[in-house]
Amino acid sequence: MTQTDLTEVTCSTCQASCCRLEVFLLTETGVPEHFIATDEWGGRTMLRLDDGWCAALNRNNMDCMIYQKRPLVCREFTTGSYECLIERTRP
Ligand code: SF4
Numbered sequence: 001m002t003q004t005d006l007t008e009v010t011c012s013t014c015q016a017s018c019c020r021l022e023v024f025l026l027t028e029t030g031v032p033e034h035f036i037a038t039d040e041w042g043g044r045t046m047l048r049l050d051d052g053w054c055a056a057l058n059r060n061n062m063d064c065m066i067y068q069k070r071p072l073v074c075r076e077f078t079t080g081s082y083e084c085l086i087e088r089t090r091p
Pocket residue numbers: 009010011012014015016017018019077078079080084085087088
């Protein structure tokens with residue numbers, strides 16, 4: 001067993017990698033309008049800033065500033081899932 005195997009996957013050892021993904025707003029959860037980007041076809045996603053992270057991410061502590069109102073996609077993204085492990089490998 002390697003050291004990697006012994007390391008538990010938690011968000012506290014991650015730089016919010018999944019918060020750089022495109023997050024579509026599929027349901028109404030109360031996300032404030034200034035954190036939302038709307039494309040020319042009316043599709044709504046979480047706004048991302050020039051650094052690539054979601055606008056609702058607190059850059060100081062890498063916590064979600066709208067946790068109670070976060071989109072469905074964010075609620076369903078599971079720590080330790082295949083998608084999570086893929087994102088954690090990105091630089
Ligand atoms: S869910 Fe996974 S990718 Fe997202 S912050 Fe937590 S450990 Fe990182």
